[in-house]
Amino acid sequence: MKGLILVGGYGTRLRPLTLSVPKPLVEFGNKPMILHQIEALANAGCTDIVLAVNYKPEVMVGALKQYESIYGVNITFSVEEEPLGTAGPLKLAEKILRKDDTPIFVLNSDVICEYPLKDLLDFHIAHKAQATIVATKVDEPSKYGVIVHDRDVPNLIERFVEKPVEFVGNRINAGIYVINPSVIDLIEMRPTSIEHETFPILVEKQQLYSFDLPGYWMDVGQPKDFLSGMCLYLSALTKKGSDLLTPTTEEFVNGGNVLIDPSAKIGKGCKIGPNVVIGPNCIIGDGVRIQRSTILKNSQIKDHAWVKSTIVGWSSTVGKWARLEGVTVLGEDVTVKDEVYVNGGKVLPHKSIKDNVETPQIIM
Amino acid sequence: MTTTKAIIMVGGSSRGTRFRPLALDKAKIMFPIAGKPLLSHTVDAVLKVESIREIILIGFYDVSIFSEFISSFNARMRYSKRNCSIKYLKEFKALGTAGGLYHFREDILKGNPESFLVIHGDIVCSFPLNEMVQFYEEKKKTHQSKIDAILFGVKIPDYELFLALNGSDLTSFGTIVSEENGEVVHYVEKPESKISDVINGGIYLFNESLFRRLSNAKISKITIANDNTHFDFVDEDIISLEKDILHNLPDFGNTYVFQYRGFWKAIKTPSDALWANELYLDKISQGSKSPISPSSSVDVTNSDGSEPLKYRVATMDQHILEKPSSFIQCPVYIHPSATVNYENGTRIGKFVSIGENVTIGAGTRISNSIILENCEIGSNTIIMNSIVSMNCKIGNWCRVEGTGINLISINEMVKKNGVSKLQKLLNQDTFKIIGIKDSGNISILGSGTQVDDDRYVLNSFILPNKTIKHDVKYEIIM
Numbered sequence: 001m002k003g004l005i006l007v008g009g010y011g012t013r014l015r016p017l018t019l020s021v022p023k024p025l026v027e028f029g030n031k032p033m034i035l036h037q038i039e040a041l042a043n044a045g046c047t048d049i050v051l052a053v054n055y056k057p058e059v060m061v062g063a064l065k066q067y068e069s070i071y072g073v074n075i076t077f078s079v080e081e082e083p084l085g086t087a088g089p090l091k092l093a094e095k096i097l098r099k100d101d102t103p104i105f106v107l108n109s110d111v112i113c114e115y116p117l118k119d120l121l122d123f124h125i126a127h128k129a130q131a132t133i134v135a136t137k138v139d140e141p142s143k144y145g146v147i148v149h150d151r152d153v154p155n156l157i158e159r160f161v162e163k164p165v166e167f168v169g170n171r172i173n174a175g176i177y178v179i180n181p182s183v184i185d186l187i188e189m190r191p192t193s194i195e196h197e198t199f200p201i202l203v204e205k206q207q208l209y210s211f212d213l214p215g216y217w218m219d220v221g222q223p224k225d226f227l228s229g230m231c232l233y234l235s236a237l238t239k240k241g242s243d244l245l246t247p248t249t250e251e252f253v254n255g256g257n258v259l260i261d262p263s264a265k266i267g268k269g270c271k272i273g274p275n276v277v278i279g280p281n282c283i284i285g286d287g288v289r290i291q292r293s294t295i296l297k298n299s300q301i302k303d304h305a306w307v308k309s310t311i312v313g314w315s316s317t318v319g320k321w322a323r324l325e326g327v328t329v330l331g332e333d334v335t336v337k338d339e340v341y342v343n344g345g346k347v348l349p350h351k352s353i354k355d356n357v358e359t360p361q362i363i364m
Numbered sequence: 365m366t367t368t369k370a371i372i373m374v375g376g377s378s379r380g381t382r383f384r385p386l387a388l389d390k391a392k393i394m395f396p397i398a399g400k401p402l403l404s405h406t407v408d409a410v411l412k413v414e415s416i417r418e419i420i421l422i423g424f425y426d427v428s429i430f431s432e433f434i435s436s437f438n439a440r441m442r443y444s445k446r447n448c449s450i451k452y453l454k455e456f457k458a459l460g461t462a463g464g465l466y467h468f469r470e471d472i473l474k475g476n477p478e479s480f481l482v483i484h485g486d487i488v489c490s491f492p493l494n495e496m497v498q499f500y501e502e503k504k505k506t507h508q509s510k511i512d513a514i515l516f517g518v519k520i521p522d523y524e525l526f527l528a529l530n531g532s533d534l535t536s537f538g539t540i541v542s543e544e545n546g547e548v549v550h551y552v553e554k555p556e557s558k559i560s561d562v563i564n565g566g567i568y569l570f571n572e573s574l575f576r577r578l579s580n581a582k583i584s585k586i587t588i589a590n591d592n593t594h595f596d597f598v599d600e601d602i603i604s605l606e607k608d609i610l611h612n613l614p615d616f617g618n619t620y621v622f623q624y625r626g627f628w629k630a631i632k633t634p635s636d637a638l639w640a641n642e643l644y645l646d647k648i649s650q651g652s653k654s655p656i657s658p659s660s661s662v663d664v665t666n667s668d669g670s671e672p673l674k675y676r677v678a679t680m681d682q683h684i685l686e687k688p689s690s691f692i693q694c695p696v697y698i699h700p701s702a703t704v705n706y707e708n709g710t711r712i713g714k715f716v717s718i719g720e721n722v723t724i725g726a727g728t729r730i731s732n733s734i735i736l737e738n739c740e741i742g743s744n745t746i747i748m749n750s751i752v753s754m755n756c757k758i759g760n761w762c763r764v765e766g767t768g769i770n771l772i773s774i775n776e777m778v779k780k781n782g783v784s785k786l787q788k789l790l791n792q793d794t795f796k797i798i799g800i801k802d803s804g805n806i807s808i809l810g811s812g813t814q815v816d817d818d819r820y821v822l823n824s825f826i827l828p829n830k831t832i833k834h835d836v837k838y839e840i841i842m
Contacts (some may be wrong), residue, residue, distance in 0.1 A: 269744070287709075304709070321746040358822070
């Protein structure tokens, strides 16, 4: 089994975090984002994983090397000279992906879900078609490409409707596929889209099915959705009864869904949660209140600070009695001085914030 | 000395609407600043003038406002053997800045005071009244003729800054032009252009000649009021000290200006009260550093033969401020009955006054604020540049904030960037500096306000007895 992860470019939507660290290495739930996918692929029996990238940061190569032995996989970087869209990378990595006849998983790197890849594979094999798309149900299908099924054959895709004005269904393409190697024959070596060019051919041939994704799904490519996705991810861990979570019997845990690295220190009289992730070596002072936030590793939240809907970047410091909220994102090594209020500030790395930021803005 | 009376013009509740929403809870004149009512600061300053034997409060508040104040004043006088009485004379309606003086002329002139002080109750300054009285005596001696009045002139050190800070309010000040020897040659109320950098500080020293002028003013008022050809309605009861008396003084009498260069502020709005809190706390803390209280009070003690220490402590009603520590940034006044939990890094100061029976939770931060009696404040909460009226309940992890900056930082800013930057800031609606505009620069919680856990109140006024369940920013909550 093989898997391709569409990583793409610089992850500008997740700035200021991605100014310091390539997007796949930004920790989501205390684990680099890409590791969620690598782990899922390895668990589904993949031995070869291709990362389709527009650029190849050395830091990423080094960081991912260690996981090859941990998960028993080969990780290859397929670097595009020019962005090849969502289908082109499959052609580019053809050599690895076609080395045997087993199906290929294709994942978009921004997506966070429970990755039921084994079930997906079983479904795919059972339906004997060339490709299967994972579908997720959304509240507002009008913003997406909606899947319309055949009236007679269950799960067979009849057509896609891009941003429908009328309700035709609420299942959308979740950005996760399993394809047979032969699908690569349909792709030309140029920038091309799997959704708009390859799938319509398969629909025509009645060779494309959809698999309903159980559980949550979220594109976490930007800060607002990163936090929403974090809530979904933590809720799922709670549902599973995961022992990664900090037990709610801890005095400082409020409302559950709290994931704290064992190396982090928590002060007296804190109230943390719901929906909080605290990374390794973080120091949380006394009387700190945190809700709906991710604190990345080596950061310090000083006494009596109040943090909500915020991503605190690596090695940052939040001062005493400071208050952060409104999807504030602190880049790496940012200092928020004592007693300062920041609402929706996107703060670039190595800045020091001395005055209140009352309205959402970028702090250069 | 011959100055035996002081008249304090205390105003009334139908005026002072600019002091809302705090005026809904307490009369402005009785509002606690640096641990005691605004009026007490003035009265205690008056008591430092040894010759004063009577203080008369004139205003149109209900009598009950002052009953407790007057009885505790009398008790203090008995205890300290200081010979000074106090009474409140209520105007039958608002009579203007001088109408009350005219109406109660017999009370004022009883006992034939050679001269008397008139002080506006909303003035905050260091009250160098002894120096002012001495100045009067000296002028009397050198002048060899009758002095009609001494005006308390506040010299504005940086007129540009003053202009910027007070904006449209500037025209509500009277300005004084004087000769080198202090003789007033010109007085203009509410000038539109810069005439002088000495403004009327709202403190005067008059003698009986004032009443001749008040009578003349009254007669001309009646004449105008009864003149059918006169277009405007004129209320003959109302006499303005500034317009009807001071304006004409230089032409008819010998008027001198006593120049003062210290801090000075007229309390009009709640932001002014916060500013006054800062000034008075600063003044008290500086005063407490010197081992002996101002010389005049010591002199009196000695001549009276009473116990010096007892006299000083009792009549000055000096509050004892908190000592500096890891959790107190001086100057801070905390009423002895208040309970502060100093665990978990609680920090209070600078410029904080905390009233009776207030409780403050662990890990809470309070700076530049006034907290009135019976408030309950939770843990890990921060309150800055705000006034919290009595009986409020603030939860845990709340933030009650005003953007206001203190005088020192304003001065630093001006020194660094000049006045132009300050003016630019003032022109922005959302950025309002403490004590300059009527609202938005501080937060005020009216009495009985309840703030739920985690809530944020920024630059907002909350009228009494509201519960805050959502964050409030730049709002007035009715």
